[in-house]
Amino acid sequence: MKCLSCQSEKVENFFVLKNAPLQSLITIKTYEEAIAIPKKDITLAFCNNCGFIFNSTFDTSIDYYTQGYEDQQGFSPTWLTYQTGITNRFIDKYGIRGKDIIEIGCGKGDYIQLICKLGNNRGIGIDPSYVSGRSETNPNVTFIKEFYSKKHGELPVDLIVCKHTMEHIYDPYNFVKNIRNWINKDKDIQVFIEVPTIVRILKINAFWDIYTEHCSYFSPGSLARLFRMNNFEILDTYLGYDDQYLYLEAKTSKNTTSQILPLEESVEELKGYVDGFVLKIKEELGKWNKLLLRMKEENEKVVIWGGGSKSVGFLTHFNDLKVISHVVDLNPHMQRNFIPSIGMQYVGPDFLREYKPDKVIIMNRIYKNEIGKMLSQMGLNPELICL
């Protein structure tokens, strides 16, 4: 087995998650279809050479993204405010105004629209799961409903943005190498990457953030090493969104420097986090199991707030307990869909008016205030439990 980021053979498996649904964001309209979603083990492997972590039993034969893939996050005001802030800072830092921007893996197009609007830029979003009419229209932004490929290297570009995409790329080594080889060599091209950070997952045992669509798990160090290896100069790397997300800013460069940035941890340090995770994860799952069983004994009405992969990642471990009755999500395109392999139907917040839950488990603590406010506006005061 070879590392998919640095090609080293110094790779070892360290964690197996049994029977994870193969898809967690696919759009499903019936219970039967939801239950029929196949399951497969996720095997996390660690590279002792570069620190990259990946699912070594990932099934590359599945079409994960073109069969109705629902990942739009822009329905939450907290998310929008956050993204606007981070983007304005980025625009000011590098003078990203009137530029040509390509977003690889643009989803429904929210982000490329945002950065083009804020900096008066021209944009092209590339994504096989793009659906037209789901984001604002701007004559300066166009979309290509395809996977990023060599021919896209001909497109005009000053900046490549790639947000919440690299964690879905099975072979990041070739992905970054290709970007580097395909783009125009005559000028410096900047890149702006956003991915979840594995360091937080390992440190707080965030098992709900491990699911099939995420086959690649980066740390500040492993992501920087990957880009540096492919002749990018790393300009900055930092964390955001309650330290959940990792940012990397880089540019193409003929002479890459070997200067290590403060946030980049060493491979040894990361190995320490991996060992800690292996030691603590069973205990963490046991704690949740006990807590949920107690809620069941007390006949409490328990719902999850926050659909999508995190809820599937969480329920993969505990759905059999039959404690959680509903999953709430703000995205109207998810409501009434059935949750892959779990079988529950997503509901909108309004459902809770009648249902009156005793407990709400919040999949992302950053939304606690927003959710608390919505609940109290509905006259509800359930206990909020944050992951």
Ligand SMILES: [Zn+2]
């Ligand atoms: Zn490696």
